[in-house]
Amino acid sequence: MAPLMLRPWSFLLFLLVLVSYHESSLQSTRSGVAQATKRVFLYPQSPKVSSIVSSKYRTAYHFQPPKNWINVSDPTFFFLSFKILINRQSFQICDYSKDPNGPMYYNGIYHQFYQYNPNGSLWGNIVWGHSISTDLINWIRLDPAIERTSPSDINGCWTGSTTILKGHQPAIIYTGADTQMRQVQNIVFPKNVSDPYLRDWIKPDNNPLIQPIGQGLNSKQFRDPTTGWIGPDGLWRIAVGAELNGYSAALLYKSEDFVNWTRVDHPLYSSNASTMWECPDFFAVLPGKNSGLDLSIAIPDGAKHVLKMSLDNCDKYMIGVYDLKNDAFVPDTVLEDRRLWSRIDYGNYYASKSFFDSKKGRRIIWGWTNETDSSSDDVAKGWAGIHAIPRTIWLDSNSKQLLQWPVEEIESLRREEVSRQGLELKQGDLFEIKGIDTLQASFFSVADPARGFLEQADVEIDFELTSIDSADPFDPSWLLDIEKHCREADASVHGSVGPFGLVVLASDNMEEHTSVHFRVYKSQAKYMILMCSDLRKSSLRTELYTPAYGGFFELDLEKEKTISLRTLIDRSAVESFGGGGRVCIMARVYPVALIDGSTRMYAFNNGTSNVRVHQLKAWSMRRAQVNLKKG
Secondary structure, three states: OOOEEOOHHHHHHHHHHHHOOOHHHEEEOOOOOEEEOOOOOOOOOOOOOOOOHHHHOOOOOOOOOOOEEEOOEOOOOOOOOEEEEEOOEEEEEEEOOOOEEEEEEEOOEEEEEEEEEOOOOOOOOOEEEEEEEOOOOOOEEEEEEEOOOOOOOOOOEEEEEEEEEOOOEEEEEEEEEOOOOOEEEEEEEEOOOOOOOOOOEEOOOOOOOEOOOOOOEEEEEEEOOOOOEEOOOOOEEEEEEEEEOOEEEEEEEEEOOOOOEEEOOOOOEEEOOOOOOEEEEEEEEOEOOOOOOOOOOOOOOOOEEEEEEEEOOEEEEEEEEEEOOOOEEEEOOOOOOHHHOEEOOOOOOEEEEEEEEOOOOEEEEEEEEOOOOOHHHHHHHOEEOEEOOOEEEEEOOOOOOEEEEEOHHHHHHEEEEEEEEEEEEOOOOEEEEOOHHHOOEEEOOOOOOOOOOOOEEEEEEEEEEOOOOOOEEOOHHHHHOHHHHHHHOOOOOOOOOOOEEEEEEEOOOOOOOEEEEEEEEEEOOEEEEEEEEEOOOOOOOOOOOOOEEEEEEEEOOOOOOEEEEEEEEEOOEEEEEEOOOOEEEEEEOOOHHHOOOOOEEEEEEOOOOOEEEEEEEEEEEOOOOOOEEOO
């Protein structure tokens, strides 16, 4: 995230936060930048500060707490970034936080746990928040499931995972920060498995189960246990993210009873391309099957395995096989440059966690999305952080990449619909999708006094390409910095095939807008499609992080000449899925136009080749019931 300039009163906030750090909580990284470890606030943050952004930018159907700070389960991605200018010199203090907590489906109810600060909208005092749902969209808030009550978690209850054991008993293994700030692995069980809400969880006396013992193991980089799986020998296994001998590793542990664990003498997988993996996730998938696999039973022949890790402020993954003989993950392709690793999402998305949904036989993945305004804004709003919409995730038929799509339950929020087919977009055309409530759509003219607004919407659009022979050539070096290429080849730069796509949350004069668009490139015998979500003109406000996110995907345009785009707009959240879920981009935006409800939406084409809107459908979205308090 971009560093934040402090206003005079914000400097007081900075001092308060700084005081809460112990000297030993700053540790040097390989880059020489000070990295703050987990901390506990000793004071409650005031809920009395009011701000106009309090209600205007709060999402209507994304998961978020009623107040205070959320990130999904731990603390290693949240950037509390201050930039202080002293004699023309600057320094930063960054506090990172991460992970999503063990979601699960149990006895007819979905459970979502999340890293939560009950006392304020900045990171600290971390406990496991707990919410339940029957449809993944509407949520009831319960009391925290895990709190800092034991020596093995007194300094923080961080990320972990849920596993359904034999006998249909849930168990959660999570990372705790003990009295020495070591990262250890603990377990909790439901106090009463007959309670449909699993409100109370108990900690056995033998915590911690796993301690950071072993040569070369960094005791402060040892966290985020995965969901358990059963090997061919009948023993349970989990993996834990770690820094081992200065490199990243998913350490492997075995257990017969899920309580007494032994470390295997080799990692599940390790890499010298980075120093630490957070939030590892390990699961099985079947090529071309839009369904999930339960890790607690035997995995069928032909299945592939996915190892996901969180690093570099994003979630990356590898596809490969689980070598049962050697108890190790073997990726199909090993890329030394981690900039080329596949990503779950190319935007503001981190610390994701998947689970097997036995209700519908699918795998669902959740990720955390941070605020990208200032920390002083977070304090003023009284809340910070949301979850992306839960997504179904599966492997494509070629076993090359994961595909994702919003869970079908989100469609229950759809209201009025606008549709249009066969619309030809020439270079420079801007087609306005007017207020969905009025079921109108028209070509846009600056002089048109009609006002349309779209703050909560679900848009699906298929772009049909009339000519691809003239596509511009692809440069493989763009893959090393896709965001840079999106900045240079933005929506205003004419290309041969593209840019074309959507403009959302736009002001009347287009001074504010967010562009989600495609470009088509020719690369030898294949086509590469660039998808960008450009936030640089998303708001007139300052002190915001406004990047141009982007990702590439391949598509056989000789067979199918349409490129699909689905975008969920939820006030300050713009979540997009390109090419049937081949590239996903989550973004946070804070347009001033949102305050008075004057935002607009358009389909556009700025390439020299015409593009046809084969089909466009857009729905307004009603508000979900998110985190109502259960009595």
